[in-house]
Amino acid sequence: MERNFTRRDFLSMAAAGAAVSLGGFGRAFAQSTQDKRVVVIGGGFAGAACAKYLRRADPAIQVTLIERQRNYVTCPSSNLVLIGQQPLSAITLGYDKLRLNHGVKVVYGNAVSIDPSGRKVALESGEALPYDRLVVAPGIDFKYAALEGYSEQAATVMPHAWKAGPQTELLRRQLEQMPNGGTVIITVPPAPFRCPPGPYERASLIAYYLKRNKPKSKVLILDANNGFAVQEGFMEAWQALYPGMIEWVPGSKGGRATKVDAKSLTVSTSAGQHRGNVVNVIPPQKAGDLADKAGLTDETGWCPVDAGSFESTRQKDIHVIGDSSIAGKLPKSAAAANAEAKVCAAAIASLLAGRTVGDPSFINACYALASPTYGLSVAGVYERTAGGIAPLPGAFGVSPLKESAKYRAKEAQDASGWYENIVADSFT
Amino acid sequence: MRPTTRFLLLCACIFTPQFIYSTAASAAPTAKMMANTCAMCHGTDGKAMGKMEELYGKPANKIADELFEFKQENKGRVMAPLMNAYTDEQIRMIAKYFESLPSKKR
Known part of the structure; x- marks a missing residue:
């Protein structure tokens, strides 16, 4: 984190009477992000949203998304497919819109290894992709x-x-x-x-x-x-x-x-x-297996990260988001993945520009269906704490008991609205 | 530059967060950081799909009033606990952010 320049650094410099002109100060610490490269491995909710929000945060950054498959089938809503309430095609997505709407370069291939010191990702095809910062979002493996x-x-x-x-x-x-x-x-x-x-x-x-x-x-x-x-x-x-x-x-x-x-x-x-x-x-x-191979996991099998930037505590310049990461009390959900992706994207944009990473904010909002017209929810706003990430006091709730059928139907409707919007926010 | 001028400029620099946005560690998340978390349900930039409430380009007062209502009257299903997280000032910041988004492109 030596690239960070904090307010404390600034104050101590000012206090020491550092005789820098303001113009010189600006030039010395702001970095151009022109031609900076970020590679994102894995096109699930975490990886896709991170690629998109990186480009939104700073269009000068080149973002490449590596994904094994041309089509992604979402786990959210897949239980409705299981019981014939909707076809698999209704939950199958592609990556064209990330490319067309946001200029994300999408490479279909299998990332087989990461070289943290040389800052390169090797693909099965033999191609090697260099990066300034890498985002690893491989989801789970069994x-x-x-x-x-x-x-x-x-x-x-x-x-x-x-x-x-x-x-x-x-x-x-x-x-x-x-x-x-x-x-x-x-x-x-x-x-x-x-x-x-x-x-x-x-x-x-x-x-x-x-x-x-x-x-x-x-x-x-x-x-x-x-x-x-x-x-x-x-x-x-x-x-x-x-x-x-x-x-x-x-x-x-x-x-x-x-x-x-x-x-x-x-x-x-x-x-x-x-x-x-x-x-x-x-x-x-x-x-995901790749996280293991890259030395990003600890003895639990998951990846420890900094709660403000999602940078791995094990490998420099590599960030881990989504189900693979240990994100405090945030669950392994598409919603948390989407939230982590945005925090990570903002942090990487700041780090590449030589700015201090701002405070993160997360929302986890999950819906589950007890029937197609009976919704249940769990939602909270999470922040960074001394121990990691936790919901803010009083800002965590689950569906109340003893509610009317109308209320349950509304939550089922919320569930479908959530799905439509989180998919659009992450993949288009 | 005379030493006094330089000193005053340095002071201005330290005590005006906007001016040193690129280096100041903020004590709280920015409006954009908070507003981006809404997008999961209300669409990127608050441009909502389907039946979810649109936030994009809405008057800040209207958004803030609704959010205060969720908070104060424990309404709006998941919106009630979510709004408990924010101070009134933060709710106003989020509302102003959505109002301020450029209106040209959808």
């Missing part, structure tokens, strides 16, 4: 080894559907094909994982589908944890909408999956074995 019996191969039988796309469609087909009276098992990994309310939204929407199409069926949630996001709100909704259909087993009562078997479609826990007709294994998670 710790297959942490769950016996689970693998990429096993996921073709027991889908995770925790990265949206073909996995979402596989799980949808399985739900369509299962018999009336069958059981859908959802295993939830130890926290932290992507989208804390996600598994419970999924259980809700699957119950919604089953109630209408295979009403004798059940959903069994085997949870490694003892509580979950918006728990009271979900429980109230399950009681009202799907009485007796959803069973939740917390970790303390044997909910933690220790082994899965794709042949017999069984899940083992400390309390015994469960057989499902459909088994949705949400595996234990860690930062």
Whole structure:
């Protein structure tokens, strides 16, 4: 951070009576951002929004986004695809608008390694992209080894559907094909994982589908944890909408999956074995593989960062945003990713120009559906604290209990408005 | 430049945040930093899609009044806890920011 010039530095200089003319002062410390290069790896909500907001912050900065795939399927709203309420195409996006509207250069390729001292990213194609600052936003990867019996191969039988796309469609087909009276098992990994309310939204929407199409069926949630996001709100909704259909087993009562078997479609826990007709294994998670390879992760498997700039505390000139980062109390959500992206973009624009990084501000606003017309929310304004990032006192809220159907419908409508806007704000 | 003049200019420099915007560490987030967080639901620059409230180019008084109402009357679903985060002054800063955005291009 030696490029930062703080007010304290300035005051001490002034106090020391440094005899600089003001013109000279300005020239000495302001840096031109002309031809400065920022490379962003990963075109999810974090990476895409960061690329866009960097260009908005300073059009002189050249921004290159590296992304493996030409199309991105959003995890938000993918549970509606799962139950046939909308097609996969409705949640599939491209990157043309980042290029056309904001001048982001998009390179489709696989970043295989990072050279922090030479400040270069190597692509699988052999190409090397130099940078002044690098943003790493690879999302999550799965710790297959942490769950016996689970693998990429096993996921073709027991889908995770925790990265949206073909996995979402596989799980949808399985739900369509299962018999009336069958059981859908959802295993939830130890926290932290992507989208804390996600598994419970999924259980809700699957119950919604089953109630209408295979009403004798059940959903069994085997949870490694003892509580979950918006728990009271979900429980109230399950009681009202799907009485007796959803069973939740917390970790303390044997909910933690220790082994899965794709042949017999069984899940083992400390309390015994469960057989499902459909088994949705949400595996234990860690930062994207590239973050590991680049030395950005700590012993938790996630990436420690500075809360004001998202610069890695492990590698200089490299910033980590989105699900891969350790962002204090901010959850691993698309909303937090979008907020982190903007804070990171503003910080990088300041750093490249030789200015001090300003104070960050974050909003996390997440919606989950208990049914297509029953929305639940969690929202807060977060700021940098001594320990990292935390919601401001009194500025954190979850959907109230005992509300009217009209209120729930409004929150479901808010959820769809949120989706439309966060997608546009991040990708167009 | 005479020493006194130089001293006065230095003072002006230190005590006028706008003048040394490029080097001063602010004690609070800027209006732009806060306003950008609204974009997640209300669109980039407050140009909202669909049924979400548009903020772009709206009179600052109108935006601020609505935001105060959420805060004071605990209304607006997620807007109530969110507005609790900001001082009245910060709410006015956010409102003025959206009013001040250039109106030419959508």
